[in-house]
Amino acid sequence: MFTFLRRRFGRPDAAFDPHWHDLLTTHFQHWSGLTPAELQRMEHLVAAFVTGTRWEAARGFDLTEDIKVLIAAQASLLLLGLDIDGYEDLTSVIVHPSTVRLRGVHPTGGGVFSSAPRVIAGQAHYQGPVVLSWAAARRGAQYPAAGENVVYHEFAHRLDMLDGVIDGTPPLDDEAALARWAEVCTAAYDSVRADGSPVLRNYAGTNPAEFFAVATEVFFNRPVELEEHEPALYAELRAFYRQDPAVRCAAAGR
């Protein structure tokens, strides 16, 4: 963390603008559920993210500071309890106004490939940029009950990539934690693939990496339901992120 703080907070312009507090209170539902201590750390993380990130706009898109702040706050929530700079390898955040159209051959499942253009809400590249749809990012910040959040999803992929393997397992403390994580996540992943889930959408069954990204979305957005239906998975995510969003929801009366 200290490298992170030096690297990002060494910038003289990495200050949290008080105006951002109103912006985030209005447009990022999670913001008002944070404790004063959490808010203080989030302010540092958000300021560092906004000023320390290379931002790129899709052609013709007006990428305002408010948009950067709202994306930065969602990405920073994942780092709130961690003592690592999870996004150190991030080269840039590329923001599109609505959906992102991809070209090129891609797998569609079952060994089938297609060259038809794909429309997606976001994408995380290993040691490269994160690509986001602003429409999806804005929706995710404002309406957590829907469960989906493209920023949590893509930045969870970034955390997964930290150990160099994109396999749904972010860096964990030790072998015991790794074994427990593998056991719990494999059981939950197999269950989603076999029977679906009342809280994890079917996309979680695509592969273990997507499982972790989708589970992260639900952990922050529908924590009470996740804890109720998948208590072991919730406990693993709580231990990794060192946050308890279900308690936060209860405190906020949600």
Ligand SMILES: [Zn+2]
């Ligand atoms: Zn994904």
